[in-house]
Amino acid sequence: MAATGSAVGLGNLWKFPYIAGENGGGAFVLVYLLCILMLGIPVMVAEVMLGRRGRQSPIRTMAALTREAGVGKFWNGIGWLGVVAGLLILSYYSVIAGWALAYIPDMTQGLFQGANAEQVKMRFDALRADRNGLIYYQSIFMLLTTGVVVFGVSRGLGVAVRLLMPLLFLILVALLVFAWQQGDFARGFEFMFHFNFEALTGESVLVALGHSFFTLSLGMGSIMAYGAYMPQQASIGKTVLMVGGLDTLVALMAGLAIFPIVFAHPGLEPSAGPELLFISLPIAFGNMVGGVLFGTVFFILVTIAAWTSAISLIEPGVAWLIENKGFNRFTANLLLALIAWVLGLGTVLSFNDWSEYTVFGFTFFDGMDFLTSRIMLPTTGLLIAVFVAWVMPRVLSKDELNGEGSVAYCLWFWMLRWVCPLGIALVLVYGLYDTFSS
Ligand code: PFF
Numbered sequence: 209m210a211a212t213g214s215a216v217g218l219g220n221l222w223k224f225p226y227i228a229g230e231n232g233g234g235a236f237v238l239v240y241l242l243c244i245l246m247l248g249i250p251v252m253v254a255e256v257m258l259g260r261r262g263r264q265s266p267i268r269t270m271a272a273l274t275r276e277a278g279v280g281k282f283w284n285g286i287g288w289l290g291v292v293a294g295l296l297i298l299s300y301y302s303v304i305a306g307w308a309l310a311y312i313p314d315m316t317q318g319l320f321q322g323a324n325a326e327q328v329k330m331r332f333d334a335l336r337a338d339r340n341g342l343i344y345y346q347s348i349f350m351l352l353t354t355g356v357v358v359f360g361v362s363r364g365l366g367v368a369v370r371l372l373m374p375l376l377f378l379i380l381v382a383l384l385v386f387a388w389q390q391g392d393f394a395r396g397f398e399f400m401f402h403f404n405f406e407a408l409t410g411e412s413v414l415v416a417l418g419h420s421f422f423t424l425s426l427g428m429g430s431i432m433a434y435g436a437y438m439p440q441q442a443s444i445g446k447t448v449l450m451v452g453g454l455d456t457l458v459a460l461m462a463g464l465a466i467f468p469i470v471f472a473h474p475g476l477e478p479s480a481g482p483e484l485l486f487i488s489l490p491i492a493f494g495n496m497v498g499g500v501l502f503g504t505v506f507f508i509l510v511t512i513a514a515w516t517s518a519i520s521l522i523e524p525g526v527a528w529l530i531e532n533k534g535f536n537r538f539t540a541n542l543l544l545a546l547i548a549w550v551l552g553l554g555t556v557l558s559f560n561d562w563s564e565y566t567v568f569g570f571t572f573f574d575g576m577d578f579l580t581s582r583i584m585l586p587t588t589g590l591l592i593a594v595f596v597a598w599v600m601p602r603v604l605s606k607d608e609l610n611g612e613g614s615v616a617y618c619l620w621f622w623m624l625r626w627v628c629p630l631g632i633a634l635v636l637v638y639g640l641y642d643t644f645s646s
Contacts, residue, residue: 209365209366209369209370210365210366210369210434210437210516210520211256211425211431211434211447211451212369212373212450212451212454212455213365213368213369213372213513213516213517213519213520214425214430214431214434214516214517214519214520215423215424215425215451215452215454215455215517216373216376216454216455216458216513216516216517217301217513217514217516217517217518218301218304218305218308218510218513218514218517219419219422219423219459219517220423220455220458220459220462220513221458221459221462221485221510221513222304222308222482222484222485222510223419223422223423224240224419224423224459224462224463225459225462225463225466225467225484225485226480226481226482226483226484226485227415227419228240228400228463228478229467229470229477229478229479229480229484230478230479230481231407231408231412231415231416232404232406232407232408232412233399233400233402233404233407233467233478234398234399234400234401234402234403234404234407235403235404235405235407235408236407236408236412236415236416237400237401237460237463238403239408239412239413239416239417240416240419240420241456243416243417243419243420243631244420244423244424244452244456246623246627246628246631247417247420247589247627247628247631247632248420248421248424248426248452249424249448249449249452250593250620250623250624250627250628251421251426251427251589251592251593251624251628252424252426252431252448252451252452253444253445253448253609253620253624254592254593254596254597254605254624255426255427255431255432255435255592256431256432256434256435256438256444256447256448257435257444257596257605257608257609258270258273258432258435258592258596259431259432259433259434259435259436259438260435260436260438260440260444260608261273261604261608262432262436263436264436264527264531265287265429265433265436265524265527265528265530265531266286266287266290266291266429266432266433266524266527266528267284267287267288267291267429267524267527267528267531267532268287268528268531268532269287269432269436270283270284270286270287271284271287273600273604276600276604277599277600277601277604279599283591283595283599285591286429286588286591286592286595287429287524287528289427289584289587289588289591290427290428290429290430290432290524290588291429291524291525291528292584293427293428293580293584293585293588294428294429294430294521294522294523294524294525295521295522295525295544295547295548295551296551296576296579296580296584297422297428297521297576297580297581298353298518298521298522298544298545298548298552299548299549299551299552299554299555299576300552300555300573300576300577301514301517301518301521302346302349302350302353302518302548302549302552303342303346303552303555303556303573304482304514305346305349305510305511305514305515305518306342306344306345306346306347306348306349307335307342307345307486308507308510308511308514309345309348309349309507309511310335310341310342310345311486311490311503311507312504312507312508312511314331314490315490315493315500315503315504315506315507316500316504318500319331320490320491320493320494320499320503321494321499321500322494322495323490323491323494323495324473324475324491325473325474325475325476325487325491326475328487328490328491328494329475329487331490332483332486332487335486336483336559336560337560338560339556339557339560339561342556342559342560343553343556346549346552346556347549349511349514349515349518350545350548350549350552352511352515353515353518353519353522353545354522354541354542354545356515356519365516365519368512368515368516369516372509372512372513372516373454375505375509376458376509376513377458377461379502379505379506379509380458380461380462380465381461382496382502383461383465383489383492383502383506384461384464384465386465386469386492386495386496387464387465387466387467387468387469387492388468390469390472390492390495390496391467391468391469391470391471391472391492392468392471392472393468395467395468395471396464396466396467396468396469396470396471397464397467397468399467399471399478400460400463400464400467409642409646410638410639410641410642410643411639411642411643411646413635413638413639414582414586414635414636414638414639414640414642414643415581415582415639417582417586417631417632417635417636417639418581418582418585418586419581421581421585421586421589422580422581422585423455423459424451424452424455425517425520426585426588426589427584427585427586427587427588427589427592428521428524428585428588429524430520430521430523430524431520432524433520433523433524433527434520441611443611443612444608444609444612445609445612445616445620462485465489465492466484466485466488466489469488469489469491469492470484470488473488473491476488476491482573489503489506490503493506522541522544522545522548525540525544526540526541526544529543529544551576554572554573554576555572555573555576557572558571558572558573558574559573568644582639582640582643583636583640586632586635586636587636589628589632590628590629590632590633590636593624593625593628593629593632594629596624597621597624597625597628597629598625598629602621605621
C-alpha cells in the first residue's frame, strides 16, 4: 500500500503526459514501457530486497550490507545520493502539488464551467504569474506533508491509499469516457501508441529512463526504506509487479484522458510542457455533467496522491537524522521540509520572475528536474544493480528471495547483472552527450 502510494503521484498524472507530449508521443511511450519492464522492475526488486535485508534507514542499511559483503565505503553513496535526490525532488514537487491545491477552490466555485481553451489558459497563466500565491500553496502542501508526523506514517498512508486508488481510478474512467465522447480520441490514441521513431532522440530516451525510475520512486532510498517494513513471508516479486502495473496503468490512463482533449481544442498543444494537465483537464471538467464535483474530487485526489509520494521523498532523510544525529521525528521533518521549501522558491520563481534566466537552456526548475531525474536517479539505479548483482555475495540475495521460485530468481539476477547496468550506462552516456551536443 505504502509503496503504491509512493509510486502513484504527480509523476503519473502530471509528468508522464507532459514529457510524452514533449517527446513526440508513441515511440517515447514504448521506450518508457520497456524501461519500466527491463530496468525499473528488476532494480525495484533489488531495492526492496536490500531494504528488507537491512531493516534500517537506507543509509544504515547500505552501511550494514557493505560491511556484511566486506566491501569499501564507496557503496554507502547509494544511501547518500538518495537522501539528497529526495530533498531536491521534494523542492519542486511541492510547488507543482501547490498548483493542484490552487485548482481545488477554482473547481468548487465552478470557475471553469463552460470554459474554452483560452479561458483555462488565462487562469493558469495568472496562477503562474502570481508568485506569492504559488508560495502560499507550496507552503500549505509542505505543511500537510510534515503534518503526517503527528498522525504517524503508516495509519495515515493506509487509509489514504485504500480510499484514493479506487476513487482515482473511477474519475480517470469518467475522464476517459469524456475524452471518448467529446475529444478526438482516435488522434489522442494514435499520438500515444503510434511508434513514430523519428521523434526519438538520445535525449528523449534518457528522459524515458529517468522517468521510469522517478515514477516507480526508485534510486532514492524511499522504496528501500519501505522494504525495511515488509514482512518476511510476503513475495517481493509479486508486490513489485503489482505496484509497477498499477503505476503504469494510471499513467497511461492519464495520457489517454488528456491527449484527446488536447487534439479537440485548437488552442492546445501536446508539447505544452509542465502546464499540460492544468490546461487540458479543466476543459473536460468544465464541459461534462457533474464537472464541478468530479473536478473538485479530482484535484483533491491529485493533491493526496502527491502527498503520499512526498512523504516517501522525505522519509529516508528523516530516518537518517533520527538514527545518526539524535533528532526526533518532529524536528527532523521540520528541518528537511524547511530546506526543501527554500529550494522550492527557486522553482516558484522560475515560472515567473526568473523565467528568462537559464543555464544551458535550463530554468531553475528544469535544472532540478534534470539533475534528479536524468542524472541522480539513473546513477543510483545503476549502482544498486551493480552492488546487488556483482558486489554482494549472491547467497545473500538468494536467501532473501528464496520464496520467489528459482526460475524467477535466475531471470531477475541475470537481468540485474547484465541488462540493467549496460542499459542504464548506455542511455546515460548517450543521452547526456545528445543533450549537451544539441
Ligand atoms: N513516484 C512519484 C511520482 O510518480 O509522482 C515521485 C517520487 C516519489 C519519486 C518518491 C521518488 C521518490 F522517492
